[in-house]
Amino acid sequence: MSVLRLNTLGTRWEVDLSRMPEPVAENLRRLWRDAGDWTPDRSEPAGFPRRLAALPYGSPDGVVEGAERIFLPSDADSAPYAFSGELTRRAIAAQAGRLTMLHAAALALPETGATLLLVAPSGTGKTTAATRLGRELNYLTDETAAVRDDLSIVPHPKPLSIVGQGGKHERSPADLGLLPPRPDAWVAGLVILERAPGAPAQRIGVIDAIIDVIPQSSSLPAQAAPFGTLMAVLSAGRGVSKLMYGEIDDAVPIVLDLLRSAHRGAAVDLGVDRLAPPPDRAGQPWLGHHGTEDLDLSPAGLVRRAPWVDALREEDEVLVLNGPRPIRLLGLGSTIWLAAEEPVSLADLTALIVDTHGEHPQSDHLIAEAVRALADQGLLVAAD
Numbered sequence: 001m002s003v004l005r006l007n008t009l010g011t012r013w014e015v016d017l018s019r020m021p022e023p024v025a026e027n028l029r030r031l032w033r034d035a036g037d038w039t040p041d042r043s044e045p046a047g048f049p050r051r052l053a054a055l056p057y058g059s060p061d062g063v064v065e066g067a068e069r070i071f072l073p074s075d076a077d078s079a080p081y082a083f084s085g086e087l088t089r090r091a092i093a094a095q096a097g098r099l100t101m102l103h104a105a106a107l108a109l110p111e112t113g114a115t116l117l118l119v120a121p122s123g124t125g126k127t128t129a130a131t132r133l134g135r136e137l138n139y140l141t142d143e144t145a146a147v148r149d150d151l152s153i154v155p156h157p158k159p160l161s162i163v164g165q166g167g168k169h170e171r172s173p174a175d176l177g178l179l180p181p182r183p184d185a186w187v188a189g190l191v192i193l194e195r196a197p198g199a200p201a202q203r204i205g206v207i208d209a210i211i212d213v214i215p216q217s218s219s220l221p222a223q224a225a226p227f228g229t230l231m232a233v234l235s236a237g238r239g240v241s242k243l244m245y246g247e248i249d250d251a252v253p254i255v256l257d258l259l260r261s262a263h264r265g266a267a268v269d270l271g272v273d274r275l276a277p278p279p280d281r282a283g284q285p286w287l288g289h290h291g292t293e294d295l296d297l298s299p300a301g302l303v304r305r306a307p308w309v310d311a312l313r314e315e316d317e318v319l320v321l322n323g324p325r326p327i328r329l330l331g332l333g334s335t336i337w338l339a340a341e342e343p344v345s346l347a348d349l350t351a352l353i354v355d356t357h358g359e360h361p362q363s364d365h366l367i368a369e370a371v372r373a374l375a376d377q378g379l380l381v382a383a384d
Contacts (some may be wrong), residue, residue, distance in 0.1 A: 005049075006032055009091035009146050010041035010099070010154040012049035016067060020054050023076040030239035031080050031159040031172045034180055039203040043146075043154055052090075054083070080170035084158050086343065088143060091156070096219035097285075099146040099154060100229045103216035104190075106145040106153055107137035108178065109259040114188035114237065115153055116259055117145045119216050125195045125248065127160050132248045133255060134178030140185055144218065147187055149229065151236050155195040175311050188237035190263035191255070198244030200252050206231070206270045207312065207319045207328065209240045214326055221285035221324045227274055232267075239268030275318070276313040283307035288323025289378035297368040299347035303375070304383040305340050313338070322378050329379075332357070332370040337378070343383035346371065 002025050004015040014265035017025035040048075053064035056074040070086050072079040090102055105126040106365060108115040120126050130142035141156035148154065157180070173180070191201060192212050204212075210230060220226045234240040238258050245251040283289055287308040296302070309321040318329040318337055329337055339352055348369050360366060374380040 004029055004032065005038055006035045006087070007037050007039070007041065008032075008035045008087070008158065009095060009101075009144065009156045010043035010045075011046065011091045011094050012040065013087065013090075014049055014051045014339065016051065016053045016064070017118060017286075019059070020056060020072065020079070021074055021076070024072070024074065024079045027076040027080055030081060031170050033158040034173050035155075041100060041154060043095070043148055045098060048094070052087075071352075077169065080159060081161060081168050084143075084161070084170060087197040088156070088158065091217045092144060092167070095154075097222035097224075099148060100220070100223065100233055101218040102145045102147070102190075102213065102217070102233075103143070104145040105133075105142045105321060106140035106185070107133045108140060108153075108182055108185040109188075109256075110138055110182075112259075112264070113138075113182060113184045113186055113313060114259045114262045114264070115140065115185040116188060116255055117147075117233070118193050118255075119190060119213055120193035120195075121216065124194075125193050127162065129193065129248050129251070131160060131162070131176055131178070133252065134173065136177070136252075136256070137179060137259075138182045138185065139173050139178040140181050142144075147233055149232075151187045151232065151336065153187065155183070155185070157181045159258040186264055187233055189258050190236075190240045191236055191334070192242045193348075194244045195241060195246075196244050197246040199366075201241040201243045201258065204240065204242045205314065206234065206240070206272050207314050207317060209234055209242075210312070210319060211326060211328065212242075221309050223320060225276065226321060227312050227319075228276070231270055231272065231274065231312075235267045235270050237262035237264075237266055237268075239270075271314065273313045274358040275310050275313055277310070281305070281307050283309045283323060286324055288325060289381075291378050292381050294382050295372065295375055295380075297346060297371065299345065299350070299364075301346050302343045302383040303340055303371055303380045304343045304344070305337060306375075306378055306381045308379070320379060325380065327377055329374075332367065336367070336370055336374060340380060 051067035053067040
């Protein structure tokens, strides 16, 4: 039986390729050879290794005993890209809630293992950056950076998807001359990439950074302390920056300087407070609390916070994770949500807001409207 053994993202897979054309099987074996170490990762979930059976598109719908089926194109050029996506999705699903996973490239300094996470949406330069930087740094991934609670990194040395004539083509890290992954890599900083000529890496506000990073995260709300774990990553080493660049060669000296100046165990003070819900008020990771209609908006009406997943406070603004989505609160919204930790009347809210923000001829109306808007977003509920 033609079997491909892979160990990536802390998950081991035995892939039966016997039903695929031999050119496809041979190409997959070559492309994934950097992920062949069969030693179990310390972050491997229960139930691994698992078996997969690769079948050509259009194969009869049959059962493959003891294996999960995946369907791939039958040609050696198209199959690897489909296989990489399928395997990555399955590995991410297996590690959901266990690791902090970001849509990022990760590259480590050979001398120390210091690793920079380069976060960006698809098609905005991660693979190009990994291809260029991986000739001087250890290539860990160009797709999904997985971070343990101790800020060490689980490699995902997948083939790189290079855009060329006819679409995307997979290239092995070795064929591109990239340095192999290492098991002792650790987070030395996180950079949000923005492809545009501009200033070098600069600090950005924590809430701004988290709003940029959350869409590039996988299963963040499923973690026990989503903002706690994400803040640990953002504060590690040199902390979080945004890097605007025109060509990746312009960014190489900046990346190398960040890595060489980072120290393991160092952390940047993010200047934020985490407002985690007590166990009896915790929201569901994938189910945002629904808005409510039964509000008493009279001065005697009582409201309180709805269940939430996690929250951060930075000076006069708040970021609330309500189910899978973050909601940013400023001004009245921030003041009201913070004051509603326990049941509070609209009269008391009005007094607090006037004291905090000053008098306004339509205070009562504006505050009632703000309360209604927060309730519509699932952040407030009526209280007894």
